[in-house]
Amino acid sequence: MNTHIPLTLIGISHKTAPVEIREKIALSKEEQVTVHKRLLDAFHLKGILTLSTCNRTELYLSGDLSENELQHIREWLNDFKQTSYFTQEQHTYVFQGKEAVRHFFDVAAGLDSQVIGEPQITNQVKEAYHLAHQGQVTDALLNKLFSYGLQAQKHVRSETFLSDGAVSVSFAGVELAKKIFTSLADKTVLLIGAGETAELAALHFLDKGVGRILIANRTFSKASELANRFKGEAYELDELKRILTETDIVISATSATEYVLTREMVEPQLKHRPYDPLFLIDLAIPRDLDPELNELDNVYLYNLDDLNEVVQLNLERRKQEIPRADKIIQEHVREFVNWLSTHASSQIIHRLKRYFDDLRKAELKRLNSRLPEEGMEQIEYLTESLVNKILHQHIQLLKKNIRNPELYEQYLEFLHELYEIDK
Amino acid sequence: MQVFCEILSYLLPLFYFGLIYVYYQIFTGKNRKFERWTKTLLLSLLIIHGLEIILRQIYLKTMPLSSTYDAISFLAFSILLVYYIIERSFNNKASGFFILLFAFFPALIAAFNHHWQAEKNPLLATPTFAIHASLNIIGYTALTIGAIYAVMFLIQYKNMKQRRFNRFYEKLPPVIYLENMSKRSVLIGIILMGVGILLGHVQTKQMFGHFFISDPKVIFTDLIWVLYVAVYVGAKVKRWSSRTMAYLNVVGFILLSAGGAIVFLMTKSFHKFY
Numbered sequence: 001m002n003t004h005i006p007l008t009l010i011g012i013s014h015k016t017a018p019v020e021i022r023e024k025i026a027l028s029k030e031e032q033v034t035v036h037k038r039l040l041d042a043f044h045l046k047g048i049l050t051l052s053t054c055n056r057t058e059l060y061l062s063g064d065l066s067e068n069e070l071q072h073i074r075e076w077l078n079d080f081k082q083t084s085y086f087t088q089e090q091h092t093y094v095f096q097g098k099e100a101v102r103h104f105f106d107v108a109a110g111l112d113s114q115v116i117g118e119p120q121i122t123n124q125v126k127e128a129y130h131l132a133h134q135g136q137v138t139d140a141l142l143n144k145l146f147s148y149g150l151q152a153q154k155h156v157r158s159e160t161f162l163s164d165g166a167v168s169v170s171f172a173g174v175e176l177a178k179k180i181f182t183s184l185a186d187k188t189v190l191l192i193g194a195g196e197t198a199e200l201a202a203l204h205f206l207d208k209g210v211g212r213i214l215i216a217n218r219t220f221s222k223a224s225e226l227a228n229r230f231k232g233e234a235y236e237l238d239e240l241k242r243i244l245t246e247t248d249i250v251i252s253a254t255s256a257t258e259y260v261l262t263r264e265m266v267e268p269q270l271k272h273r274p275y276d277p278l279f280l281i282d283l284a285i286p287r288d289l290d291p292e293l294n295e296l297d298n299v300y301l302y303n304l305d306d307l308n309e310v311v312q313l314n315l316e317r318r319k320q321e322i323p324r325a326d327k328i329i330q331e332h333v334r335e336f337v338n339w340l341s342t343h344a345s346s347q348i349i350h351r352l353k354r355y356f357d358d359l360r361k362a363e364l365k366r367l368n369s370r371l372p373e374e375g376m377e378q379i380e381y382l383t384e385s386l387v388n389k390i391l392h393q394h395i396q397l398l399k400k401n402i403r404n405p406e407l408y409e410q411y412l413e414f415l416h417e418l419y420e421i422d423k
Numbered sequence: 424m425q426v427f428c429e430i431l432s433y434l435l436p437l438f439y440f441g442l443i444y445v446y447y448q449i450f451t452g453k454n455r456k457f458e459r460w461t462k463t464l465l466l467s468l469l470i471i472h473g474l475e476i477i478l479r480q481i482y483l484k485t486m487p488l489s490s491t492y493d494a495i496s497f498l499a500f501s502i503l504l505v506y507y508i509i510e511r512s513f514n515n516k517a518s519g520f521f522i523l524l525f526a527f528f529p530a531l532i533a534a535f536n537h538h539w540q541a542e543k544n545p546l547l548a549t550p551t552f553a554i555h556a557s558l559n560i561i562g563y564t565a566l567t568i569g570a571i572y573a574v575m576f577l578i579q580y581k582n583m584k585q586r587r588f589n590r591f592y593e594k595l596p597p598v599i600y601l602e603n604m605s606k607r608s609v610l611i612g613i614i615l616m617g618v619g620i621l622l623g624h625v626q627t628k629q630m631f632g633h634f635f636i637s638d639p640k641v642i643f644t645d646l647i648w649v650l651y652v653a654v655y656v657g658a659k660v661k662r663w664s665s666r667t668m669a670y671l672n673v674v675g676f677i678l679l680s681a682g683g684a685i686v687f688l689m690t691k692s693f694h695k696f697y
Binding site: 161179182306310 | 452455456459579583584586588592596597598599600602603662664665666
């Protein structure tokens with residue numbers, strides 16, 4: 001059905017502009033509030049929603065806009081951000097009607113993200129909506145757009161694997177650990193090395209609620225410093241063998257040129273823990289952990305290449321999920337359009353009802369002096385009943401024609417000419 | 424009544440097959456919406472199968488598990504029940520496909536072999552027998568599930584060791600979970616079967632005056648049980664690795680099933696004394 005959707009999107013994203021441009025056109029919260037107010041006042045919009053993240057800045061404008069008005073808005077945005085990107089076709093995209101709805105749903109579900117299926121975008125969309133809603137700059141259309149968009153996102157998440165699996169090397173370690181241990185809460189992580197790489201990997205484990213963290217480093221002061229930050233325990237490198245018996249997960253990322261842990265060092269320690277697996281992550285180049293360690297029972301060793309392979313496979317799996325996610329989004333766009341056409345029809349019915357009611361009241365007022373007082377109640381009842389009968393026929397026709405865009409349009413034209421009812 | 428019971432029996436394998444299809448979809452990740460249905464489907468099949476068992480016993484006016492195929496049907500039911508408890512407790516649906524396959528075949532075999540005539544043997548009419556048989560069947564179920572978990576452990580262990588990030592790696596639970604489930608199931612199996620076997624011997628003592636009767640099934644079951652206990656204790660004392668224990672678990676189960684099948688085909692009854 002060809003329902004008219006008074007929605008326009010102006011946007012710049014990672015698909016159309018590099019980070020150098022995106023950082024120049026990004027809108028802070030304060031700027032968003034200003035943009036909302038100024039654009040609403042200047043262009044008679046019914047509502048506005050801005051979404052500004054590191055990967056995109058998008059404005060969703062509710063209300064009918066002429067080409068001229070749209071151009072003015074883009075120029076105004078250029079002035080506001082002191083740039084010219086909003087009028088450059090190669091960087092700025094403009095979608096209208098159903099296309100804009102579809103794009104919003106894609107964004108909310110993570111289909112338009114740089115890393116497909118990433119979950120942060122949903123929270124960013126929620127925050128953007130709440131900012132606009134609190135500022136009372138959203139109308140019924142934007143409110144429904146947001147609510148249908150979130151429903152679509154939930155549906156995509158629950159019925160596809162679009163957001164599953166780690167897509168960064170440091171998080172891939174956590175994913176692998178979850179394939180070994182049922183819970184990380186009672187596990188001890190040993191960090192060998194106190195550099196940035198080890199720190200980032202450790203942060204992911206801490207985020208997943210790992211029980212205890214030990215840090216061993218050649219320079220003890222660095223280990224101490226990191227231990228203080230992570231509420232962990234610092235050790236000298238030569239204590240490695242001893243603390244291995246207490247460890248479940250080892251993350252090694254030193255700049256050593258020889259193996260930090262060898263089979264000869266680890267094998268005797270395993271006798272103290274026959275049923276507890278030892279998970280080793282080697283993030284160093286050259287490698288810190290002897291590859292022979294993987295031959296030991298209950299020892300699982302992964303290096304950077306293995307973690308990269310996990311990430312690539314997950315990304316590939318996410319891509320394979322796109323057609324399914326696409327289908328779900330299409331379904332939700334259809335539902336949104338259906339809602340909109342029903343909403344539009346109810347508005348027309350409401351206007352028709354008001355028109356006939358006003359007509360009825362005006363006629364009754366005009367005849368008031370000539371009508372007998374004792375029969376007024378029956379006359380009121382009779383006229384109301386007549387209006388309802390006429391309205392009923394109109395509602396039936398509207399419902400009948402709503403599935404046929406051509407007839408529907410003709411009917412609206414007819415109503416407009418006959419009763420001056422706006423479309 | 425018999426027609427209704429028979430129809431229900433014939434339908435049971437179909438229902439099991441449907442459930443396995445759902446778990447296959449979950450395992451292959453073809454459709455995520457199936458994950459929401461499992462609780463209802465499992466519970467529904469448990470109720471239907473439970474009803475089928477009760478109605479059959481009411482119709483035949485016998486104690487439960489009074490025929491071989493009653494016992495086989497009950498085996499399918501108990502696998503389903505144990506799996507339902509596992510899934511509710513650990514919220515992992517990936518093993519469903521493998522475990523329920525082991526429930527499907529007993530359900531299929533039993534459905535087409537029920538005699539629909541009550542067993543007359545007085546031995547089968549005692550409550551002790553019903554407890555003996557049900558404990559043995561649930562014990563056998565636990566050992567079956569223990570073996571399935573051991574196989575899954577070995578698959579996942581290999582995947583993790585050889586960095587094979589395939590569908591099995593993705594869908595199977597963590598290795599520690601599989602290992603613990605396998606060990607726990609074996610322990611439960613040993614205990615339940617132990618009590619069941621003991622009750623069987625107590626019953627033969629009451630009926631025939633001997634605690635031990637030289638019957639192929641009795642000898643075989645007792646032997647296998649002793650073997651399981653010996654391996655379990657040995658593994659604990661000698662601290663055998665998880666992988667060795669998993670292999671032994673699978674071998675034990677193959678011996679139990681193959682031996683059981685041979686003895687069953689030879690005797691065509693529960694025991695030679697009835």
